[in-house]
Amino acid sequence: MTFSKSLFTVMLAGLSLTACKKEESKTTETASVATPVAKKEIAPENLATASFQIEGMTCAMGCAATIEKKITETEGIKEAKVDFESKTATVSFDKTINNEASLTKLVEGVADGKTYKVANYKSAI
Numbered sequence: 001m002t003f004s005k006s007l008f009t010v011m012l013a014g015l016s017l018t019a020c021k022k023e024e025s026k027t028t029e030t031a032s033v034a035t036p037v038a039k040k041e042i043a044p045e046n047l048a049t050a051s052f053q054i055e056g057m058t059c060a061m062g063c064a065a066t067i068e069k070k071i072t073e074t075e076g077i078k079e080a081k082v083d084f085e086s087k088t089a090t091v092s093f094d095k096t097i098n099n100e101a102s103l104t105k106l107v108e109g110v111a112d113g114k115t116y117k118v119a120n121y122k123s124a125i
Contacts, residue, residue, distance in 0.1 A: 042078050048095040052121040053087050054107060060084035063116075070110050071103070 057063035064084035071080035071089070076097030082089045091103060104118040 039075055039077075042076070042094040046094045046096050047078065047092060048123060049090065049092050050100070050103060050121060050123040051088060051090045052103075052107075053119045054082065054089055054116055055087065055119055056116040057084055057087060067107055067110050067116065071106060074098070074106060 054067065057067070064082040067089065068080050068082040071077055071082070071091060076094040078092040078094070080089065080091045089107070093103070100121050100123065104121065107118050108116050110116055
């Protein structure tokens with residue numbers, strides 16, 4: 001009987017110590033995410049729009065939303081929309097900073113570099 005009580009006490013102590021460590025890391029992560037980054041304004045004469053297909057997306061929340069967020073946070077991007085249903089992205093960007101190669105590299109590098117592939121790139125400058 002004393003062995004089971006001791007085992008229970010050790011397990012309870014281990015659980016409470018582990019739970020405290022997880023709470024600390026959550027508050028640290030939240031603080032680092034809250035800092036917004038200001039981007040430069042894009043001159044109207046430098047604004048271009050591109051649309052392309054993204055192959056390899058399997059879900060709207062994990063894939064499409066992650067790719068859209070990554071593109072939107074990039075310097076020289078005014079706006080990005082990724083549509084999971086049609087597997088397409090439409091991006092408004094500064095043509096002096098970004099181009100087909102940089103946008104392709106950005107999208108294909110979001111996961112492991114092998115998951116997403118850009119196809120049928122069309123640019124309207």
